[in-house]
Amino acid sequence: MSELRRGTGLGDRLRADYVTCLRLENFRRFSSTEVSFARRFTLLIGKNACGKTSVLDALSINLGHFIPYHTGVRLFPFGVADVLSQRFGTGRSFHFETQFPGIIRLSAVFDGLPMDCSVKRTERRSSLAASQGLAAYQVQLTGSVRGGADLTLPVVAYYSPNRLRAVSAKRAQLRKAGSRLDGYVRATEAELDFNSLLSWWKTEEYDAVRYQTESIPLEAVRLALQGCIPGLLGNGTHYDFKLEELIVNIDGRPEPFSQSSTGFRHFIAMVCDIARRASLLNPLLPTQEVLLRTPGIVIIDEIDAHLHPEWQRRAVYDLIKTFPNMQFIATTHSPFIIQGVPPSAGETMIVRLDDMNRIEPQEMSIEVAAEYVQGVQNVERSYVFEEQSAKIIEALSPALESPGESAKRLDLLLEAEPFSPLTKALMELKGIALRQPESDAE
Amino acid sequence: MRPVRRGVKPAGLTIKRYSDAWEPLKNALGEYCSYCEKPLTDVIEIEHVKPKKIFPNEAIKWDNLLIGCKFCNAIKGTRPTDDLELYIWPHLENPLLLIGYAAQAPPFPRDGIGESSFQRVLRTISLVGLDRNGVSNPRASKTDNRWVKRDEAFVIARNIRSDLEAKPALMQVEEYAKVLRLVIEKTGFCSVWWTVFEGFAAVRLMALDAFPGTDRDRFDAEGEALT
Numbered sequence: 027m028s029e030l031r032r033g034t035g036l037g038d039r040l041r042a043d044y045v046t047c048l049r050l051e052n053f054r055r056f057s058s059t060e061v062s063f064a065r066r067f068t069l070l071i072g073k074n075a076c077g078k079t080s081v082l083d084a085l086s087i088n089l090g091h092f093i094p095y096h097t098g099v100r101l102f103p104f105g106v107a108d109v110l111s112q113r114f115g116t117g118r119s120f121h122f123e124t125q126f127p128g129i130i131r132l133s134a135v136f137d138g139l140p141m142d143c144s145v146k147r148t149e150r151r152s153s154l155a156a157s158q159g160l161a162a163y164q165v166q167l168t169g170s171v172r173g174g175a176d177l178t179l180p181v182v183a184y185y186s187p188n189r190l191r192a193v194s195a196k197r198a199q200l201r202k203a204g205s206r207l208d209g210y211v212r213a214t215e216a217e218l219d220f221n222s223l224l225s226w227w228k229t230e231e232y233d234a235v236r237y238q239t240e241s242i243p244l245e246a247v248r249l250a251l252q253g254c255i256p257g258l259l260g261n262g263t264h265y266d267f268k269l270e271e272l273i274v275n276i277d278g279r280p281e282p283f284s285q286s287s288t289g290f291r292h293f294i295a296m297v298c299d300i301a302r303r304a305s306l307l308n309p310l311l312p313t314q315e316v317l318l319r320t321p322g323i324v325i326i327d328e329i330d331a332h333l334h335p336e337w338q339r340r341a342v343y344d345l346i347k348t349f350p351n352m353q354f355i356a357t358t359h360s361p362f363i364i365q366g367v368p369p370s371a372g373e374t375m376i377v378r379l380d381d382m383n384r385i386e387p388q389e390m391s392i393e394v395a396a397e398y399v400q401g402v403q404n405v406e407r408s409y410v411f412e413e414q415s416a417k418i419i420e421a422l423s424p425a426l427e428s429p430g431e432s433a434k435r436l437d438l439l440l441e442a443e444p445f446s447p448l449t450k451a452l453m454e455l456k457g458i459a460l461r462q463p464e465s466d467a468e
Numbered sequence: 469m470r471p472v473r474r475g476v477k478p479a480g481l482t483i484k485r486y487s488d489a490w491e492p493l494k495n496a497l498g499e500y501c502s503y504c505e506k507p508l509t510d511v512i513e514i515e516h517v518k519p520k521k522i523f524p525n526e527a528i529k530w531d532n533l534l535i536g537c538k539f540c541n542a543i544k545g546t547r548p549t550d551d552l553e554l555y556i557w558p559h560l561e562n563p564l565l566l567i568g569y570a571a572q573a574p575p576f577p578r579d580g581i582g583e584s585s586f587q588r589v590l591r592t593i594s595l596v597g598l599d600r601n602g603v604s605n606p607r608a609s610k611t612d613n614r615w616v617k618r619d620e621a622f623v624i625a626r627n628i629r630s631d632l633e634a635k636p637a638l639m640q641v642e643e644y645a646k647v648l649r650l651v652i653e654k655t656g657f658c659s660v661w662w663t664v665f666e667g668f669a670a671v672r673l674m675a676l677d678a679f680p681g682t683d684r685d686r687f688d689a690e691g692e693a694l695t
Contacts, residue, residue, distance in 0.1 A: 074603070334590055335576050359603040361573045448654040451647055452624065458644045459631040 042138050043092060043180035043321040044353035045085065049131040052110040054080040057125070059382070063355055064375035066346050069329075069367055069387075070357045072379035078357040079186070081379065082325050083108070085355065086184040086214040088132040089323060090154055091143040093182060093210045094168040102184065102214040104128070104145055104152040136163055171206060179206060179307040181322030181352065184214045185296050187331035209306035218295045224265075224272055224283075226302065231265045243305035245313040250301035253317075253348030255294060256340065289332025293341070300324055300349060322352040330360035338362035346374075417443075418453065429460040436460075469556070469563035469575075469592075470505065470658040470676070471683040472497055477530040489533055490514060498680035500656050501537035502558050503544075503596045504614045507656035508537055517557065519546040534559065536596075539612045543597040556592040562686040564693045567592070569663045571622035574599035574615075621657035625664035632671070639670050652678045662691070 045063050050056045054077065061070075061081055070078045083102065090101040109128035113120055128147040133140065141160040146153055156164065170177055212219075230244040251258055255276075262275025272283035274294065283291060304320035305311070311319060330338050339362050345354055346368070358364065367374050367387040376385040421435035436457045440450065478492045499508045502515060515536030520527035536544070549555060556563050566589050568578040575598050577589035593599050601615040628648065631638065638644045652661055652675050661675035672691030676682045686694050 336586070361570065362576070448651065451651045451654060455628065455644065455647045455651055456631075458641060458647065459635060459638055462635045462638050462641065462644075464635065 040319060040351055041178045041180070041321050042135055042351070043323065045088075045132060045134040045323060045355075046140070047133040048081065048084060048088070049133075050081075050084055050129075051131075052125040052128040053084055053130055054108055054110065056080065057110055057112075061377060061379075061382070063353070064373055065353060066370065066373040067342060067353075067367060067375070068355045069342075069364065069374075069376045070355070070379055071359070071364065071376060076379040078379055079327055082184065082186075082327050082355065082357060084130045085132070085323075085325055086182075087145050088130055088134075088143065089182040089184070089214050089325075090145070091132070091134070091156060091160065091164075092136070092180055092323065093213070094171055094207065095154075095164050097168075097207050097210065099207070099210045099213065100215065104130070104147045106147070106149070109147055136160060139163070176310070178311070178319060178321065179209065181300060181303045181307060181320055181324065182210065182213050183300060183303060183322070184325040184327075185218055185299075186327035187292060206307050206309060209303045213303065218292065218299060220283075220291065220295055223295050223298055223302075227272055227298075228265045228267075228270075231267075242309070242311075242313050242316065243302055246305040246316040247298050247301040249313060250297050250317055250348050251294065254297045254341075254344045256337070256344075258294075287332070289334065289337070292332055293337070296326070297345075297348075300352075304349075317349060319351055320349070322349070324349070324352055324354050326354065326356040328358060329356040330358045330363045335362045339366040342366045343368050418449075422456070433457045433460040469503060469558050469567055470662070470679065471562040471564065471686040472502060472534070472558045472681045473683040473685075474530065474533070474559060474681065481530075483528040483530065485528070487514065489528075489530065493533055493535060496681050497535050500535065500658075500679060501540050502534035503540040504537060504598060504618070505657045505659060506537050506614050506617050507654065508535070513538055513541045515541050515544075517552070517559075518549055519544075521546045522548055523550070537614070539614055540596040540598075544595055547595060549595070554588060554591055555595060556588050559683075562683070562693050562695060563592075564659060564662060565695060567659070569618075569622075569659050571626070572619055574601060574604070618657055618660060621655045621660040622664065624651065624655055625661050629664055629668065629671075632668070645674070649674055649678050658682065665691075 044065055047060065047062045049058075049060045051058050055075075056077060059077075070081060072078055086102040087104045090099075093099050093101075106124065110125045111122045112125050113122055115121055126147070126149050129144055130146075131142065131144040133142050135141075139159065141157050141163070143154070143156045143160050146155060167177075169175075171179070227244075227247075230241055234240040234244065248261065248263065251263060257277045258274065262273075262278075262280060264273055265271075266273050266282075269282065273280050274283050274286060275281075283294070286294070300322075301317065304322065305313075305316045308316060308320055329341060333341060338360050342354075342356075342363060343366060346352075356363075364376060367376060369387045374387050376387055377383070378385065417439055418436070421439050422432050424431045424435075433456075436453050440453055445453065474493070474496045481488070481492055483489050493514065500506065501508060513536050515534040516523075516527060517532045517534060518526045523532075526532040552560065556566060566578055566581050566585050567575050569575055575589075575593055577586045581589070597605075597612070598614070600612055605612070628651070648671070655661075656679075658675055658679045662672055665671040665675065669690045676684060676687060676691060688694055
């Protein structure tokens with residue numbers, strides 16, 4: 027157990043915390059599945075309703091294990107509705123039965139040590155369960171924080187544009203206990219709230235005037251903004267006391283934060299939030315080190331939301347460069363994001379959830395990236411031959427072995443049924459191509 | 469978006485109401501939307517480059533008219549476009565040099581076109597909502613099928629390209645060329661054909677010719693785009 031008590035704060039060793047593998051049993055639409063994650067950046071892609079957000083939700087339910095237990099931080103709930111509901115019966119007669127228990131198992135690295143944990147949902151309650159090692163680590167961690175030990179705490183955070191909303195002023199008030207653990211407040215609730223960002227920034231600037239120097243959290247946030255947002259001047263961003271408004275300065279043009287575009291505000295708020303949490307959790311680290319050393323797990327649903335293509339292309343790169351010790355897990359539908367995942371020997375990964383295919387990030391054209399999003403083969407069929415597609419596919423099935431046979435079947439089909447002019451022309455075209463003898467080009 | 473040329477106003481045409489222009493406009497540009505390039509099947513709309521509500525005088529000027537599908541036209545609405553230089557217009561330059569197309573993705577600014585053109589592309593795309601799709605706009609996209617049709621065109625064009633690569637002699641088969649041209653006309657989306665058949669001059673040129681009003685002076689003999 028003593029090896030758990032390694033001082034990591036300002037020492038030389040970088041503390042490492044990240045998730046490696048998630049196993050779901052009876053969670054949402056998954057009866058049993060497994061997803062693994064890369065150390066720095068994992069991008070989940072796939073069609074709508076393939077379970078991208080479910081995987082993220084499952085992760086954040088389990089993130090509670092990274093937060094010292096019993097600190098009053100509200101965790102992402104694991105409700106009865108999250109347990110797989112299986113359909114029995116056929117036709118009009120059927121019934122649904124909830125498949126208890128739902129279990130989310132997580133393999134993760136806590137402070138450099140691989141350990142397992144899980145969250146289980148039964149009819150009556152949901153409960154965290156940790157392996158022996160992790161339980162001991164949790165006891166240790168809680169004691170260390172309380173005893174003021176010098177150790178780095180990991181950030182955990184979950185952001186989702188779908189749940190983006192301005193939280194009411196009352197709820198937005200951060201716990202002002204002054205504890206490091208304030209950095210975990212509302213961390214897994216998937217909401218970004220602008221109000222608390224504004225009130226935090228305002229307080230920091232008051233403080234800066236009073237002490238005639240800026241606090242480390244504010245400096246860290248500025249530094250992170252500079253790293254992640256092209257053209258944004260970190261030093262030009264300030265709280266205007268007259269306007270009661272945050273003013274951001276892009277390419278030398280100051281503008282009120284509330285009037286910036288949605289994508290811009292969302293991204294800024296997210297970057298600020300990560301940096302702010304990192305420095306709250308590790309108040310004794312100097313500014314530079316806060317960003318470089320703080321470990322953490324940051325989950326982002328629809329990372330492309332509202333960003334224009336140029337930004338999408340660089341967003342991933344900028345994030346992992348600015349927070350080099352953190353692990354990011356994100357979902358997207360955007361080929362630009364996929365294109366922007368930097369290849370980096372096993373440290374970054376793209377996972378297609380439809381078929382659980384893992385794709386190594388590489389220099390790819392936007393077209394190739396686009397094809398990865400939905401898997402083009404499936405689309406091809408349903409798109410080209412909207413009507414009567416099954417019959418046409420059937421006619422084309424022997425095309426490889428005996429093209430002549432396929433051509434004949436296409437002709438029969440053309441005679442038998444009316445097709446739209448385009449479909450008809452396409453079938454005729456295919457017929458000619460099939461009858462054309464192979465390799466008479468020379 | 470292909471570059472187009474309406475030609476001079478037909479002799480004898482007096483545009484009292486803008487609907488007088490429909491017939492000659494259709495002959496000049498074909499029944500395709502000038503922005504999204506979807507074939508127009510049902511609703512046919514005359515598109516005013518400068519909105520008729522704001523510039524009533526422009527409503528009956530031949531030079532202010534294009535063809536718009538109901539989606540492009542409606543999204544563009546009365547957005548003031550008096551500063552034409554902020555956008556890309558198919559009758560004023562060659563949009564294919566600036567706007568890139570890819571399957572299952574919204575049109576995007578091509579690489580290396582410079583900051584001001586980059587912004588013009590983004591502005592134009594949002595002016596007519598070319599970036600709408602099932603992901604970005606789940607509700608509107610149920611009726612707005614421009615993106616589905618564009619993807620369909622990609623699939624069709626690629627399918628044909630792979631047939632042609634396997635059997636290059638097909639282009640010499642008269643019947644094939646005839647049907648191919650018909651397919652291109654029915655499918656629409658000139659830019660998609662042009663994009664997919666890069667390095668395949670015969671089909672590229674066929675696609676440019678299949679759509680009436682394509683400004684051929686903005687392409688070289690191989691079908692490459694010129695300014």
